[in-house]
Amino acid sequence: MPLVVVGISVLVLLLLMTRVRLNGFAALLLVAVAVAVVQGIPVMDIPDVLSEGIGGQIGDTMLTIGLGAMVGRVMGDSGAAQRIAGKILDSFGPRWVQVAMVVTSMLIGVTMFYEVAFIIIVPIAFTLVRVTGANLLWVGLPMSIALSTMHSFLPPHPGPTAVAATFHASVGLTLFYGLFIAIPAGALVALLWPRLPFIRAMHPSIPKGLVSEREFTDEEMPGLGWSLFVALFPVVLIAGAAVTDMAVSGDSPVLHTIAFLGSAPIALLLTLLLAIWAFGPRIGRSLTEVSSSCTSAAQAMAMILLVIGAGGAFKNVLVEGGISDYIKDVTHGWSISPIILAWLIAVILRVALGSATVAVVTASGVVLPLLAGSGTSPEMMVLAVSCGSIAFSHVNDPGFWLFKEYFNLSVIQAIKVRTSYTTVLSVLGLGGVLAAEWAVGVLGL
Structure with a gap:
């Protein structure tokens, strides 16, 4: 019954947004309330469940998305984004711009959350689209696919790292095995998907307010050195903190400071301050002009943040409604390969709940008892659960x-x-894990 409720709620949400043309924020909240009532959540508790879901989601994303959008707009309005985009075109050529996006996204996405890396790179993608006249999905989709792969498959991202702790797996070895799966799978899908006929038939435009529409002359743009320095500054801070956390254990003020500076909100706040100076007073632009760029970015982000928050409310209603417990009970005792079972449970939870993190944590708890006597590598089990958690991303x-x-x-x-x-990506990931398990067994690694 709970899974039927999930299915019906998704269909109703699609109907409200496509046929009725109801705003996404309102539609998500309306369906979330209906699901809460059907799942037996006390009426007096529903507002708190919705608020908790919105607060948890916005708390995780508002600072990252808001600050990142401001950095991107400041870079765009100063010509810095166009300078970087021009360098990419000069280095790779228009024909290989997708390869450039995949390589850039995978390098940055190894240590950065999907949302953070997305917000940092997307202004460059928008500028490339404007300069080349290419389809937005032709340039932007390879970026998103590469980032999704890195975020979902590999530690130190939160889902895989949490599962590695549950299975007592080596984070370093999980990352090592995972790279051999994630890089070919991500690159294949990233380069193939924009070429599919149903994708090429879409011609979306760049959302207004998120990128400068002005085309700068070479003399008006800041230098490449400063442009790259500001763009890569948060990457260095966040990646440095992640690598330090993996390589160094202990409890000291220095490690706490590194972790603080490497947290996404602080890294992006420092980057914004740097961008305001580097692309403001340093090149003769007034602080009023730079402030206007930040305001424009914030206005453009308002509805995006509302919709994302409502998505968090919908997700929380499904979690509080006991759907994850129901799936645990249903899948208990299934007699199939531990790796396939781990992947399948993660897929079911992902479809039902929407949250990849909830899916991997719950799935790892379900299959943990199977690990001890199965002889399966814990690192492979981590990758199986992580691959399952990326499947079927949809409206929840x-x-x-x-x-x-x-x-x-x-x-x-x-x-x-x-x-x-x-x-x-999820199916390819499962195939890669099964192949890696076989290879490790044959080679005795």
Whole structure:
């Protein structure tokens, strides 16, 4: 019954947004309330459940998305984004711009959350689209697919790291094995998907307010050195903190300071301050002009944040409604390969709840008892659960709404694009894990 409720709620949400044309924020909240009532959540508790879901989601994303959007707009309005985009075109050429986006996204995405890396790179993608006249999805989709792969498959991202702790797996070895799966799978899908006919038939426009529409002359743009320095500054801080956390154990003020500076909100806040100076007074632009760029970015982000928050409310209602416990009971005692079982449970939870983190944590708890006597590598089990958690991203996933809004797609279009590519990545990931397990067994690693 709970899974039927999930299915019906998704269909109703799609109907409200496509046929009735109801605003996404209102539609998500309306469906969330209905699901809460059907699942037996006390009426007096529903407002708190909704608020908790919105607060948890916005708390995780508002600072990252808001600060990142401001950095991107400041860089765009100063010409810095165009300078970087021009360098990419000069280095790779228009024909290889997708390869450039995949390489950049994978390098940055190894240590950075999907949302953070997305917000940092997307202004460059928008500028490339404007300069080259290419389809937005032709340039932006490879970036998103590469980032999704890195975020979902590999530690030190939160899902895989949490599962590694549950299974007592080596984070370093999990990352080592995972790279051999994530890089070919991510690159294959990233380069293939924009070429599919149903993707090429879509022609979304860049959302207004998120990127400068002005085309700068070479003399007006800041230098490449400063442009790259500001763009990579948060990457260095966040990646440095992640690598330090993996390589160094202990409890000292220095490590706490590194972790503080490497947290996404602080790293992006420092980057914004740097960008305001580097692309403001340093090159003769007034602080009033730079402040106007920040205000424009914030206004453009308002509805995006509301929709993402409502997605968090919908997700929380499903979690509080006991759907994860129901899935635990249903899958208990299934007699199949531990790796396939781990992947399958993560997929079911991902479809039902939307949250990849909830899916991997719950799935790891379900399959943990099977690990001891199975002889399966704990690192492979981590990768199996992580791969399962990326599948079927749809309307109960807040990341789905970030993707939809930034690429200016309809709900149906976003399902066709994002739901399909996340599912294919998940299946390829499972195949890669099974192949890696066989190879490790044969080679005796």
